[in-house]
Amino acid sequence: MEYSNTISRREFLKELGILGAGILATTSPWLSAFGEISHTNNERCRIGLIGPGSRGQFLLSFLKKNPKVEIAAFADIYQPSLDEALKAVPTAKAYKDYRKLLDDKSIDAVVIATPLNTHCQIALDAFDAGKNVFCEKTIGYSMEDCLKMYNKHLETNKIFFSGQQRLFDPRYIKAMAMVHDGVFGPVNCVHAYWNRNGDWRRPVPSPELERHINWRLYKEYSKGLMTELACHQLQVGTWALGKLPQKVMGHGAITFWKDGREVYDNINCIYTFDNGEMMTWGSDISNKFYGLEEQILGNLGTIEPERGKYYFENIDPAPAFLQMINEWENKLFGAMPFAGTSWAPETANENHGEYILGKRPETDGTSLNLDAFVEAVVTNKQPERIAEEGYYASLLCLLGHEAITSGTILDFPNEFKIDYPSYNTKAIKES
Amino acid sequence: MNNITITPKRQKTEIITLIICFVISFGLNAYAIIAYNAPAKELITSIFYVITFAIALYAAWTILRLLILPLKNILLKSNKNK
Numbered sequence: 001m002e003y004s005n006t007i008s009r010r011e012f013l014k015e016l017g018i019l020g021a022g023i024l025a026t027t028s029p030w031l032s033a034f035g036e037i038s039h040t041n042n043e044r045c046r047i048g049l050i051g052p053g054s055r056g057q058f059l060l061s062f063l064k065k066n067p068k069v070e071i072a073a074f075a076d077i078y079q080p081s082l083d084e085a086l087k088a089v090p091t092a093k094a095y096k097d098y099r100k101l102l103d104d105k106s107i108d109a110v111v112i113a114t115p116l117n118t119h120c121q122i123a124l125d126a127f128d129a130g131k132n133v134f135c136e137k138t139i140g141y142s143m144e145d146c147l148k149m150y151n152k153h154l155e156t157n158k159i160f161f162s163g164q165q166r167l168f169d170p171r172y173i174k175a176m177a178m179v180h181d182g183v184f185g186p187v188n189c190v191h192a193y194w195n196r197n198g199d200w201r202r203p204v205p206s207p208e209l210e211r212h213i214n215w216r217l218y219k220e221y222s223k224g225l226m227t228e229l230a231c232h233q234l235q236v237g238t239w240a241l242g243k244l245p246q247k248v249m250g251h252g253a254i255t256f257w258k259d260g261r262e263v264y265d266n267i268n269c270i271y272t273f274d275n276g277e278m279m280t281w282g283s284d285i286s287n288k289f290y291g292l293e294e295q296i297l298g299n300l301g302t303i304e305p306e307r308g309k310y311y312f313e314n315i316d317p318a319p320a321f322l323q324m325i326n327e328w329e330n331k332l333f334g335a336m337p338f339a340g341t342s343w344a345p346e347t348a349n350e351n352h353g354e355y356i357l358g359k360r361p362e363t364d365g366t367s368l369n370l371d372a373f374v375e376a377v378v379t380n381k382q383p384e385r386i387a388e389e390g391y392y393a394s395l396l397c398l399l400g401h402e403a404i405t406s407g408t409i410l411d412f413p414n415e416f417k418i419d420y421p422s423y424n425t426k427a428i429k430e431s
Numbered sequence: 432m433n434n435i436t437i438t439p440k441r442q443k444t445e446i447i448t449l450i451i452c453f454v455i456s457f458g459l460n461a462y463a464i465i466a467y468n469a470p471a472k473e474l475i476t477s478i479f480y481v482i483t484f485a486i487a488l489y490a491a492w493t494i495l496r497l498l499i500l501p502l503k504n505i506l507l508k509s510n511k512n513k
Contacts, residue, residue, distance in 0.1 A: 319469065319476065320466070321460045321463045321473065321484070324463035324467065
């Protein structure tokens with residue numbers, strides 16, 4: 001089988017460049033999952049994929065390439081998804097009921113990529129059946145669901161990963177190491193947004209399948225943008241700031257796509273921290289001009305990890321010759337009544353920033369996230385913080401959603417706080 | 432097609448004009464470096480801007496000369512007629 005796991009890992013570590021093991025252990029401790037990768041070449045992990053729909057098949061495309069993985073079975077209530085999955089792995093078994101898949105004792109782990117409202121029960125059943133669990137984010141439909149899942153993971157001592165792929169994205173890992181090392185000064189603000197211009201609908205073969213296929217648009221199944229998009233990005237904010245927010249407020253509305261959907265198409269939330277730091281998250285799906293980004297703002301610089309770049313606040317001035325020409329232009333056009341001073345161009349160099357990895361981004365971390373899960377399963381070692389990061393990312397989305405629907409400022413509820421040691425880093429100490 | 436002959440004198444004039452434009456441009460860069468407290472290495476690193484400015488100056492001067500030339504010819508003719 002053609003596979004590049006060792007190469008990709010080597011590339012991965014190479015991309016992290018000069019970062020030492022100590023820095024990585026502090027800023028991204030879950031990378032310990034790769035610690036024994038060369039000793040596990042003969043190990044195999046039998047995986048069952050529950051929910052081989054669009055996201056499930058995306059995950060399958062990476063799992064198939066891993067020589068340590070054997071795709072043993074699929075489970076889905078929707079036959080076309082099962083048929084598609086079987087085309088990719090004809091030797092796998094197919095079930096309509098995921099519990100039959102869980103009955104297969106030879107399966108070591110399950111990957112859950114079903115609609116959000118089903119995650120919790122499937123994950124609980126999987127843990128009870130002795131399976132290790134990789135669950136797509138958001139992990140649970142409610143905060144209670146998330147806590148139940150996390151506690152079940154602790155109780156059964158089984159591996160628990162969520163699909164927070166940015167935790168394994170070399171851009172983010174390196175950016176966070178720089179943030180935690182104080183390169184950009186104390187981080188006071190994180191602006192995250194994800195804008196699209198589309199109705200977010202999938203084609204439906206017959207009307208009775210509308211809610212099953214477009215489940216993201218209906219409250220019964222999902223909480224919309226907060227649980228499907230925000231979960232990717234809110235975790236980046238807490239990763240950068242190294243702590244959890246204390247309060248959440250927000251507003252959401254259906255302003256453009258009034259097509260029968262029940263979830264908001266326009267959202268903004270503010271999360272505030274103990275020292276007054278803020279994290280905002282917004283999404284409008286009627287305009288894609290600004291796309292998606294997490295802007296991490298320190299007093300010395302800015303990081304835009306999605307773009308793969310960082311920018312320092314103080315940059316070298318333009319060459320003296322250009323400054324002089326520019327001053328002449330300012331004097332000439334600034335003095336002309338028809339032009340006005342605002343016409344005169346600025347002298348400052350445009351700040352094009354630097355690539356975090358020295359080149360354009362190539363991967364989003366999904367394959368490495370899955371590789372790390374497989375390694376954790378074969379070594380039976382739960383990497384530090386990985387379950388907690390997934391848990392809190394989910395909680396922040398759900399809390400944001402609750403703040404929006406209740407129209408109130410919510411405190412982070414104590415009953416849902418789990419052990420989450422703060423990142424012991426230079427930037428955080430300074431702030 | 433008529434051959435256009437550029438005399439050695441004309442060539443020399445144009446080269447000298449271009450050199451003068453470059454010297455002016457280079458001098459302006461030196462002045463700017465002093466005026467804006469920029470590092471001296473900009474004498475080299477800004478050479479592309481200096482060359483560009485020198486060419487622009489040469490072009491502007493050439494356009495000016497092309498505009499002046501017909502006027503000059505008219506004035507010379509009218510003087511001869513007198």
